[in-house]
Amino acid sequence: MARILSIDYGKKRTGIAVTDELQMIASGLTTVSTRDLQKFLEDYLQKENVETIVIGEPKQMDYTASELGSVIDAFAKALQLKYPNLVIERVDERFTSKMAFQTMIDSGLKKKQRRNKALVDEIAATIILQSYLDRKRI
Structure with a gap:
């Protein structure tokens, strides 16, 4: 089987x-600068066998798209054009940053460590991916 990659954009x-x-x-794999994301994905996809990319879909509480929604939509479409053999999935990412922060507290990280926003983003991507896996198994 191939891997599934998750992105918290x-x-x-x-x-x-x-x-x-x-x-x-x-x-969690890593956190990259968004401007370096395309290069990171290109390198990673050459090295690893990936079949699906799951991208977090930011929504407001009323299910409307967030301000970053159109940017992420364009990113997802460009990714699908560049890698037509990959499955591109979208997953609701509401509350993942809060859940990531709570995970950091629950795991006993010190306050200084919890300020690491890169770690929050990586954990949020992991939560997005785990929710996708859970939904897929149902």
């Missing part, structure tokens, strides 16, 4: 998570 930073080859476990 942000204006400045993008969190990345990935599954193992059996698609059982979602793990």
Whole structure:
């Protein structure tokens, strides 16, 4: 089987998570500068066997698109054009940053460590991926 990659797209930073080859476990991979995201994906996809990319879909509480929604839509479409063999999925990402921050507290990270926004983005990408895996198994 191939891996599933997850993206928590942000204006400045993008969190990345990935599954193992059996698609059982979602793990944080890294956080990259959003301006370097295309290059990162190009390099990663050459090295690893990935079948699906899951992209967080930001929504408001009333389910309307957020201000970053159109940017992420354009990114997803460009990704699909560049990699037509990949499945591109979208997952509601509401509350993932709050859940990531709570995960950091629950795991005992010190206050200084919890200020690391890159780590929050990586954990949020992991939560997005895990929610996709959970939904897929139903």
